[in-house]
Amino acid sequence: MERPLLEFTDKGIYCSRADVYLDPWKPVKKALITHGHSDHSRWGHQHYLTHHLNAPIIRHRLGDIRVETVQWGETRNLNGVSFSFHPAGHIVGSSQVRVSYKGETWVFSGDYKPEPDGLSTPFEPVRCDTFITECTFGLPAFSWRPQQEVIEDIQHWWIANKAAGKTSVLFAYSLGKAQRLLAALDTSIGPVYTHGAIENMNEVIRGITALPPTRRITADTPKEEVRGQLVLAPPSAHGSTWMRRLVPYETATASGWMAFRGARRRRAVDRGFVLSDHADWTGLLRTISETGASRVICTHGYADIFSRFLREEGYDARTESTQYEGESPEGKDETNEEG
Secondary structure: OOOOOOEEOOOOEEEOOOOEEEOOOOOOOEEEOOOOOOOOOOOOOOEEEEEOOOHHHHHHHHOOOOEEEEOEOOOEEEOOEEEEEEEOOOOOOOEEEEEEEOOEEEEEOOOOOOOOOOOOOOOOOOOOOEEEEEEOOOOOOOOOOOHHHHHHHHHHHHHHHHHOOOEEEEEOOOOOHHHHHHHHOOOOOOOEEEOHHHHHHHHHHHOOOOOOOOEEOOOOOOHHHHOOOEEEEOHHHOOOHHHHHHOOEEEEEEOHHHHOOOHHHHOOOOEEEOOOOOOOHHHHHHHHHHHOOOEEEEEEEOHHHHHHHHHHOOOEEEEOOOOOOOOOOOOOOOOOOOO
16 A cells, blocks of 8 residues: 555654655654744754744754755755645744645645734645644634734733733743734834843844834843833743732733633633634634645644544544644743743
8 A cells, every 4th residue: 555645653744755754743864844833843853944934943942953944835856755835824934834746735734824913924825635734723612803903902901001000911922922912012002021031032033024122121120110011921931930020010811722711710810812823713614625625634732623523524534643732721832932
C-alpha cells in the first residue's frame, strides 16, 4: 500500500518522500515551521525552513539555529515534492504549508485566523485535496465579533479606569495577541506600558513591521507614572509580585475562551474580552469550503466533535493526535517567554 503524502508520526507530521517534517515536536533533521509559538517551533532541529517574517521570531526564541527562509508562494522542490508557504493570518509571519506531489495537494494550516487584524499578513485559502485543520474553537458556541467592536470595548474600559484613577492591566500572549492589541488600540488615550516579556517580543516585531511606541516597566518606573494607563502583561504575570507596583488596578484578559461562561472567574480577572487569533466555528467551516478539500484531518482542540460534524456534512474527515496546544484555556503564554 502506497504511503500517504503526509503521515502523523511520534515526531510530527512527516513527508517520507521528501524526508521533512512539518512543525515537529521532537528533534529532526529538517523542519518546516509555520509560526513562532512554542508548540509549533521547537528547539533541537538540525535545519529550519520558514517564511522570512517568522525567522527573527524563532531566532529570538530558540537562539543560534540554522534557518533558511522563503517568500509567500515561493516553491521549494525536495525529491519531486513541491512545498510552499502561504499566509495563515494567525500572528506575524504565520504560514500554512502547501505540499504537492504528482497532482495531489495537501495543506497543513498550522494555526490560522481568517479575519484580518491589521498586523499579520491576511489569511489566504489554498486549494487542496486534503486539508489539515486546527480545531481550537471547533464548537458552534464560538462566534467572534468584529475586531473593532472588541477594541472599542477595551478602550471604553481603559477610559473608565483612567477616570477612576486605576491602572488597566490587560493580559495577552507575549507573541501575537499583545502586538495585535497594540496595533489596534487608540494610543492617543494615553501611553501603553509593557511587561518585559511583551516588550522583548515587541522589539523583535518592530524589526519586521511598525508598532506604536510603548514604555517598558522596570524596577525604576515610578508608580504614579503608570497609574491610569494601560499595561500589557503576559498571563504569567497575574498574581505575581510584579503586579504590586500597579496598585490600584483592574485586570482583564483578551482571549477566545472568554466566550465561555465562568472563564473570567477561573482566571480571576475583572473583565474578559473575546478576542482570538484562531478561527471560530464559522471561520473553520468557511475555510474548509474555500479550500475545496474533500478530505479533512482535524487536530488540536475540539477535533472529535468538529470531525463528526464534517462527516455528517459529507466530508471524509478524521482526527489525528498532535502535541499542538492552540490558545490555552488556562491562559498559559504560548511563547514560554519570561522577564
